[in-house]
Amino acid sequence: xxxxxxxxxxxxxxxxxxxxxxxxxxxxxxxxxxxxxxxxxxxxxxxxxxxxxxxxxxxxxxxxxxxxxxxxxxxxxxxxxxxxxxxxxxxxxxxxxxxxxxxxxxxxxxxxxxxxxxxxxxxxxxxxxxxxxxxxxxxxxxxxxxxxxxxxxxxxxxxxxxxxxxxxxxxxxxxxxxxxxxxxxxxxxxxxxxxxxxxxxxxxxxxxxxxxxxxxxxxxxxxxxxxxxxxxxxxxxxxxxxxxxxxxxxxxxxxxxxxxxxxxxxxxxxxxxxxxxxxxxxxxxxxxxxxxxxxxxxxxxxxxxxxxxxxxxxxxxxxxxxxxxxxxxxxxxxxxxxxxxxxxxxxxxxxxxxxxxxxxxxxxxxxxxxxxxxxxxxxxxxxxxxxxxxxxxxxxxxxxxxxxxxxxxxxxxxxxxxxxxxxxxxxxxxxxxxxxxxxxxxxxxxxxxxxxxxxxxxxxxxxxxxxxxxxxxxxxxxxxxxxxxxxxxxxxxxxxxxxxxxxxxxxxxxxxxxxxxxxxxxxxxxxxxxxxxxxxxxxxxxxxxxxxxxxxxxxxxxxxxxxxxxxxxxxxxxxxxxxxxxxxxxxxxxxxxxxxxxxxxxxxxxxxxxxxxxxxxxxxxxxxxxxxxxxxxxxxxxxxxxxxxxxxxxxxxx
Numbered sequence: 001x002x003x004x005x006x007x008x009x010x011x012x013x014x015x016x017x018x019x020x021x022x023x024x025x026x027x028x029x030x031x032x033x034x035x036x037x038x039x040x041x042x043x044x045x046x047x048x049x050x051x052x053x054x055x056x057x058x059x060x061x062x063x064x065x066x067x068x069x070x071x072x073x074x075x076x077x078x079x080x081x082x083x084x085x086x087x088x089x090x091x092x093x094x095x096x097x098x099x100x101x102x103x104x105x106x107x108x109x110x111x112x113x114x115x116x117x118x119x120x121x122x123x124x125x126x127x128x129x130x131x132x133x134x135x136x137x138x139x140x141x142x143x144x145x146x147x148x149x150x151x152x153x154x155x156x157x158x159x160x161x162x163x164x165x166x167x168x169x170x171x172x173x174x175x176x177x178x179x180x181x182x183x184x185x186x187x188x189x190x191x192x193x194x195x196x197x198x199x200x201x202x203x204x205x206x207x208x209x210x211x212x213x214x215x216x217x218x219x220x221x222x223x224x225x226x227x228x229x230x231x232x233x234x235x236x237x238x239x240x241x242x243x244x245x246x247x248x249x250x251x252x253x254x255x256x257x258x259x260x261x262x263x264x265x266x267x268x269x270x271x272x273x274x275x276x277x278x279x280x281x282x283x284x285x286x287x288x289x290x291x292x293x294x295x296x297x298x299x300x301x302x303x304x305x306x307x308x309x310x311x312x313x314x315x316x317x318x319x320x321x322x323x324x325x326x327x328x329x330x331x332x333x334x335x336x337x338x339x340x341x342x343x344x345x346x347x348x349x350x351x352x353x354x355x356x357x358x359x360x361x362x363x364x365x366x367x368x369x370x371x372x373x374x375x376x377x378x379x380x381x382x383x384x385x386x387x388x389x390x391x392x393x394x395x396x397x398x399x400x401x402x403x404x405x406x407x408x409x410x411x412x413x414x415x416x417x418x419x420x421x422x423x424x425x426x427x428x429x430x431x432x433x434x435x436x437x438x439x440x441x442x443x444x445x446x447x448x449x450x451x452x453x454x455x456x457x458x459x460x461x462x463x464x465x466x467x468x469x470x471x472x473x474x475x476x477x478x479x480x481x482x483x484x485x486x487x488x489x490x491x492x493x494x495x496x497x498x499x500x501x502x503x504x505x506x507x508x509x510x511x512x513x514x515x516x517x518x519x520x521x522x523x524x525x526x527x528x529x530x531x532x533x534x535x536x537x538x539x540x541x542x543x544x545x546x547x548x549x550x551x552x553x554x555x556x557x558x559x560x561x562x563x564x565x566x567x568x569x570x571x572x573x574x575x576x577x578x579x580x581x582x583x584x585x586x587x588x589x590x591x592x593x594x595x596x597x598x599x600x601x602x603x604x605x606x607x608x609x610x611x612x613x614x615x616x617x618x619x620x621x622x623x624x625x626x627x628x629x630x631x632x633x634x635x636x637x638x639x640x641x642x643x644x645x646x647x648x649x650x651x652x653x654x
Contacts (some may be wrong), residue, residue, distance in 0.1 A: 349364030412427070
């Protein structure tokens, strides 16, 4: 069976199970009942795999700086550490299915606000130790992403959302704030409020920076308005902030009218509350986050660096020691009782600095989950797992996974072999690796595709040197020499159609899933032919066939499962229960063709035990929101392993 990997996007969870032994106990099990009446118990199978989380916001409570909060985009959720980042636990009870983009502590009401993908949430925090943590509660601001929250004085709250700016005076009801007519539905990405609460900065997604005067009663684009001098002859001022993607904004509470904003290209500073702006020439590139400590030191999050200024932005020092090169710093927070203690939210996790940003240490163990793309058996019967952190191996009787030293530090997207027990290929985000001894040792295959991400592979069962690869940006190439040289195979797919799956049958037929349907390779014509799926052409993420039914093709798509009984000539929906869901993985039991598992994007794992007539979910709680990447049965069908963005789970019949 060809293994594939699709980098899945980003959603949220709730705290019940944690893969890999972090947080909740590994003794927690779930079960489904097979047609024979036996129960299959699910248990975490990620012990030893490193966890991963893309952290987009970090926050500490000024009145209680002990806990650290991390809002994650992938896997989506909210996490808390009570020991300085040494360990983490899920803290998103009640959030119900969204990544958390922003956090704000409301000292007046003693409550947290969390901006999530599907609305605004809040919870009160009681005093005392141990701290009582109540569930998050949804507010009236629902069904829209909330990207930033700001507070003005003791009454006004502002929420920046995907379709405009909202204000509340009672922390209960929310009203849309009138901006310009052409700003009615604009996504507001970042907010800042001046120390006197009279001026607001609102950074938009493509409509530039807007200034709200008199507490938002009057709005104008940055660089325009009745009090703005003519700066048209000054390069790099207001014009660059118009029609721009504004990623960060900040008012310095101790520096009068000092304000900061950044586009995706450059950061800017204003000394007159946003009336005029000048580029910060000492900062190269866009700033993703600003922060200021109680000692008035300014921080700016860049790509792989954090900039620091102790003189009000006149000069900046760049520091990146300990940060991953090129890893964007998306959020910053400074401890309220120790200004030298700084936290950074980044694509690769959460980082902590104890020396004012000069050096950084990653504090992400247990934050998130092992991010697993693909599973395969090696020749000795060990299980291989391709993860974001590299390749890992686990023997059936082993207590934990062990890293395969030949492939570490590179995300492994796909594993495939011809079934000869010797040759196995690993497609990575930056090249191709091959093993000729069943996965025991690996060597890199250099070619013109070495710098491209190989997300899918199909190997000729009769010739291990004959490969088809789905590479970065969806292109398909063919190799006859084990990946050393490649020929583009793009005829029939057009110039802009990205491929999302590839599959080869035992008898040599080749299929490719794409954004508008399923394609079949016609060797005689050397072209791809579209096999349109009714009623529309959905994106196909998984293609599978079953040797026991030669004519059947199964296509998992953005609108459930589809099946063709005749090689793609006609199609019908495969059973009920998956309509409207994005199906990303399929495995049919080798022991009982009535049993199959289907993986979905953000909706967990589904089972059929009647040959596909009906499908039902088999995971609940947190796992009901997992994105499944791959499913693998044991040869005898008594065990099944599932790779997901929440780690690996094993099901055993009992």
